[in-house]
Amino acid sequence: MSAREEILARVREALTPAEVGPRGAEVGPPDAEVGPRGAEVGPGYRTASGLDEDALVELLVDRLVDYRARVEVVTSQGLAEAIRTRLEGKRFVAPDGLPANWLHPSLAESKVTDSREAPVDVVRLDELDAVVTSSAVSIAETGTIVLDGSPDQGRRAISLVPDHHVCVVPVETIVGIVPEGFTRLDATRPLTLISGPSATSDIELERVEGVHGPRTLDVIIVR
Known part of the structure; x- marks a missing residue:
């Protein structure tokens, strides 16, 4: 196995089927927040700074x-x-x-x-x-x-x-x-x-x- 193949295998192993979207693209977890226009964003996505x-x-x-x-x-x-x-x-x-x-x-x-x-x-x-x-x-x-x-x-x-x-x-x-x-x-x-x-x-x-x-x-x- 080449180095490239080994790296790709590790990536596939790390991703669960639920986390792999179309064409292998990684998507947010099921409990991701919904952002503007319905786009999913990660739970850590900030929408306000909280600064005075x-x-x-x-x-x-x-x-x-x-x-x-x-x-x-x-x-x-x-x-x-x-x-x-x-x-x-x-x-x-x-x-x-x-x-x-x-x-x-x-x-x-x-x-x-x-x-x-x-x-x-x-x-x-x-x-x-x-x-x-x-x-x-x-x-x-x-x-x-x-x-x-x-x-x-x-x-x-x-x-x-x-x-x-x-x-x-x-x-x-x-x-x-x-x-x-x-x-x-x-x-x-x-x-x-x-x-x-x-x-x-x-x-x-x-x-x-x-x-x-x-x-x-x-x-x-x-x-």
């Missing part, structure tokens, strides 16, 4: 900083000033549904408004320095911010073309793990998942930023 607000914020900040995002936690009263600090002197685009009180009056002349009815073309977007949006859901464990195209987040293009993204994360939209995040999202909407500034690596693992999205990501968490 402070722990969620701390974990999300840790992950985002590890991804080289710049992060600040502010109160709602300090949000407009935090955004002004990051956008002062820059030409930027904002979705038409962004709350007006988020932007300091001094930024009015630098703002370009984008909407589905009057979209800013890609050439013009490329000429702008930055974009500011809100966000739909943020997943602390993976450090992922999700935009879903809502009026305060706008079209996907505006968050991908400018080189600097200022993203507002309301604390009530932070969840612990991926299953929690996707229960809050509508999968039919145009979802954009952001985990730090745009970056990629070549075969020699040389990191290059800004290839397919903003080179700089500022995240402002609002408590």
Whole structure:
């Protein structure tokens, strides 16, 4: 018996008939929990993190900083000033549904408004320095911010073309793990998942930023 045959024999011996599905695929035990859309999941599958607000914020900040995002936690009263600090002197685009009180009056002349009815073309977007949006859901464990195209987040293009993204994360939209995040999202909407500034690596693992999205990501968490 070859080594391959011996290994396969041991695998077959370890699996009981009840645990072998179609084409030999291993499936969960009979008492497996039922997950979304009736899919079976193992009994250890987590659907909630159990973390409180402070722990969620701390974990999300840790992950985002590890991804080289710049992060600040502010109160709602300090949000407009935090955004002004990051956008002062820059030409930027904002979705038409962004709350007006988020932007300091001094930024009015630098703002370009984008909407589905009057979209800013890609050439013009490329000429702008930055974009500011809100966000739909943020997943602390993976450090992922999700935009879903809502009026305060706008079209996907505006968050991908400018080189600097200022993203507002309301604390009530932070969840612990991926299953929690996707229960809050509508999968039919145009979802954009952001985990730090745009970056990629070549075969020699040389990191290059800004290839397919903003080179700089500022995240402002609002408590």
